[in-house]
Amino acid sequence: MREYPRFMLAAGASGSGKTMITCGILQALKNRGLKVASFKCGPDYIDPMFHEKVIHTKSGNLDTFFTGEEMTRYLFCQSAEESDISVMEGVMGYYDGLGGCSVKASACDLAEVTDTPVILVVNTRGMSLSVLAYIKGFLTYREPSRIKGVILNQFSAMLYPQMRELIEAELGIRVYGYVPRMEDCSLESRHLGLVLPQEVEQLGEKLQHIAEVLEDTLDLDAMLELGHSAGSPGEMSHAQAEIERLTEQMKAEQAGKQPLRIAVSRDEAFCFIYEANMDLLRKFGAEVIPFSPIHDSQIPDTDGVLFYGGYPELFAKQLSENTSMRNDVKRKLAEGMPCMAECGGFMYLHQSMEDMNGTAWPVAGVIEGKAYKTSKLGRFGYIELHSAEEPEAEQVLRGHEFHYFDSTSCGESYVAKKPLRKRSWRCIHENETLMAGFPHLYYYSCPEFLMKFLQKCRNYQKER
Numbered sequence: 001m002r003e004y005p006r007f008m009l010a011a012g013a014s015g016s017g018k019t020m021i022t023c024g025i026l027q028a029l030k031n032r033g034l035k036v037a038s039f040k041c042g043p044d045y046i047d048p049m050f051h052e053k054v055i056h057t058k059s060g061n062l063d064t065f066f067t068g069e070e071m072t073r074y075l076f077c078q079s080a081e082e083s084d085i086s087v088m089e090g091v092m093g094y095y096d097g098l099g100g101c102s103v104k105a106s107a108c109d110l111a112e113v114t115d116t117p118v119i120l121v122v123n124t125r126g127m128s129l130s131v132l133a134y135i136k137g138f139l140t141y142r143e144p145s146r147i148k149g150v151i152l153n154q155f156s157a158m159l160y161p162q163m164r165e166l167i168e169a170e171l172g173i174r175v176y177g178y179v180p181r182m183e184d185c186s187l188e189s190r191h192l193g194l195v196l197p198q199e200v201e202q203l204g205e206k207l208q209h210i211a212e213v214l215e216d217t218l219d220l221d222a223m224l225e226l227g228h229s230a231g232s233p234g235e236m237s238h239a240q241a242e243i244e245r246l247t248e249q250m251k252a253e254q255a256g257k258q259p260l261r262i263a264v265s266r267d268e269a270f271c272f273i274y275e276a277n278m279d280l281l282r283k284f285g286a287e288v289i290p291f292s293p294i295h296d297s298q299i300p301d302t303d304g305v306l307f308y309g310g311y312p313e314l315f316a317k318q319l320s321e322n323t324s325m326r327n328d329v330k331r332k333l334a335e336g337m338p339c340m341a342e343c344g345g346f347m348y349l350h351q352s353m354e355d356m357n358g359t360a361w362p363v364a365g366v367i368e369g370k371a372y373k374t375s376k377l378g379r380f381g382y383i384e385l386h387s388a389e390e391p392e393a394e395q396v397l398r399g400h401e402f403h404y405f406d407s408t409s410c411g412e413s414y415v416a417k418k419p420l421r422k423r424s425w426r427c428i429h430e431n432e433t434l435m436a437g438f439p440h441l442y443y444y445s446c447p448e449f450l451m452k453f454l455q456k457c458r459n460y461q462k463e464r
Contacts, residue, residue, distance in 0.1 A: 004080050005227040008041075008118045010090030010107045010147075012138060016123040017153045019047050021179060022089040024210030026054040028220055029085060031211055037083035039076065041107045042091035043382070043400045043440065045272040045309075051089070054207055058275040062088065062114070065098060065105035065382050065419070066398050066442040069113045070239035075276060075444065076114055077233060085227050088116060094138060094147075098382060099420035105382065108142065114233045117148040117226050119176055125154045131163065136171055148226055149174035151218065154181050174226075177218035182210065243283070246447050250284040250454070260286045260457050263302040265345060267292035269319060272309035272344065277443045284447075284454055293348060294318045298328035304338040304457035305329075307345025309440055313355050313373070313405065319348060320361035329364040333434065336463070338456040341436035343403055347371035349436055350407065367429060367436060369409025378406050379425065383416040383439060388426060398445035401438050411437045433460070 009025070011018040022038070029036045038051040038059045043066075048059035060079045064072050080086040090107030097106035111118050120138055124131050131152070139145050152163065155178040164175040214220070254260070262281060266273065270293065278288055289300045294315055299305055312319060320326070329349070333339050347353050349366040354373045363371075378401070385397035401416075413430035416439060417423075428437030433456060443450045 002077075002081070003228075003231055004077060004086060004233055005084065005224075006080065006086035006088065006114070006116050006230050006233075007148075007223060007227045008088040008090055008107065008111050008116045009121055009151075010094040010111070010118050011121040012123070012134065013093045016121050017179065018089055018121045019050060020182075020210060021121055021151065021153065021214070022047075022087060023050050023054050023207055024179075024214045025218070025220070025223070026051060026087060027207045027211035028214050028218075029087075029224075030054060031208075031215075032220075034084040035082065037080045037086040039079070039086065039088045040091070041088060041110045042105065043402070043442075044091065045274075047089060048275075049271070053203060060276060061274055062110055063105060063442065064109050064113050066445045067239075069234075070236045071444055072110070072113055073233045073236040074239040074243070077236060078279075085224060088114075090118075094118070094120065095141060099418065102420055103142065108146070111146045115231060116146065116233075117230055118146045119223065119226070120147050120150045121153050122150050123153050128159070128163075129166070132167060132170060135167065135173070139171065139173065147173070149176045149223075151176050152178040154179065156180075157217075174222065176223055177214075179214065179217060182213065243447065246451065247283050250451065253455075254285045254458075257458070258461065260304070260454060260461065261289055261300070261302040262286045262454075262457065263289050263291050263300045263305040265293055265305075265307045266290040267294050268310075269294055269312045269315040270308050270310040270345060270348075272440065274440075274442060277441075280443045280447060280450055281454075284450065286454060286457075293325050293329075294322060297322075297324040299325075299332055299337070302337075303461040304340075304453065305332070307339065307341035307348060307436075309343030309345060309403075312344040312348050312353065316353055316355035316359070316361040316363075319353075320363055326362070326364050330366055333364075333366050336433050336460055338433045338453060338460055339436065340434075340441075340453060342399075342440050343401070343438050346436045346438055347405060347407070350409070354405070366434070367407075367409055369407055371405050371407050374404055374406050376404065378403055379416070379438070382419055384419060385414045385416055385428070385439060385441075388413055388415050395446060395448065397439075397441060397449055399439040399441040401440070403438055407438070413437075414439075432456070 039062045040047045051059035094107050098104045160178045349364045350371045351365050352360045353363045353371040382400050410427050411429035412426045414428040
């Protein structure tokens with residue numbers, strides 16, 4: 001049985017430097033000629049983009065809230081199949097999960113579900129001997145912690161030998177090295193997190209520099225040994241069988257018919273796309289056709305369209321001034337082209353949308369209302385979506401919200417519920433051909449939902 005060598009890089013908190021270190025390690029492993037797969041724990045779009053700049057292939061998300069245990073293992077194995085080593089990057093603090101009060105959907109949960117050994121990145125800034133107490137807390141809070149070693153970030157080369165000796169002697173845990181302060185290699189942030197990779201000046205040179213430093217200060221050979229010590233990720237046969245069953249069902253329904261072509265917004269403004277969603281679209285027989293609402297004049301000749309999230313507020317002027325595209329979107333959706341839009345894509349479908357300065361710009365005009373800037377994150381975090389018409393139906397969509405913008409018309413078709421909380425609200429516009437709202441959706445959480453959308457696309461293909 002394939003064992004999928006792997007390890008996870010986690011941290012005690014956000015801002016500990018794990019993305020920079022993960023990218024540096026990925027680059028160093030690539031420089032050694034290894035075929036590397038990378039994964040981000042949780043609902044994150046931007047960190048995987050940085051991974052992809054290093055490994056030159058798509059990076060995946062693994063999220064136990066979205067997909068449960070078996071499906072998470074299936075998605076990991078599917079993406080890691082051809083790789084020499086897989087590197088997972090944790091989310092937030094190692095134990096931070098659902099609702100801020102559970103380890104479910106945390107990096108720790110993912111490590112447990114996939115039986116992955118963990119290296120804890122410890123930001124030592126402002127600490128010396130206290131770093132032992134910090135590490136010991138993470139080791140003993142939940143047992144087994146699966147933490148097999150640590151990396152000391154922002155640490156002094158002079159003090160490192162002595163500190164390594166103390167940690168290994170007193171805590172019985174491997175120290176895989178240290179990372180000195182590299183102020184010139186930090187990855188800047190903006191209102192939704194890191195800036196996008198293409199916005200970082202000389203990113204390639206920065207990544208190579210980080211990799212060269214880490215080759216000197218980390219024991220990468222020992223980290224690879226740790227990765228090869230991992231056994232099988234665990235049982236996934238039921239999840240695999242279910243996806244294969246649905247895939248065969250879709251193939252049977254499409255036999256002898258024209259392939260479905262689905263347009264997907266993908267440019268500077270619309271770039272928050274789960275590659276797993278694209279994977280499931282293709283598995284179900286759809287051809288994905290990327291297009292740009294900024295640069296193209298119309299939606300491609302397709303049977304449906306997906307508008308994903310991103311930073312449309314940073315490109316509001318360009319989106320508004322592309323009147324040919326705006327008019328084509330409004331016309332085709334009015335004529336019945338099936339469409340799903342989420343977050344930034346949903347904002348683009350409004351009559352008007354504010355930019356970061358609060359200036360309103362006319363956009364597609366499909367949704368009667370205005371998308372406007374607020375001063376704080378709105379409805380942040382994981383959600384379960386239930387149809388407002390059938391609140392007790394078994395079919396539950398899982399997704400998340402993360403936005404500083406809101407709308408005068410959020411929709412009423414679904415009820416969003418916060419897991420482990422009492423809070424809920426109405427959202428999403430849905431009719432026979434349109435589903436549009438702020439929630440980001442993860443299709444593997446409910447593959448049947450995507451099948452229904454593709455059936456609408458098939459009906460539209462027949463009608464036209």
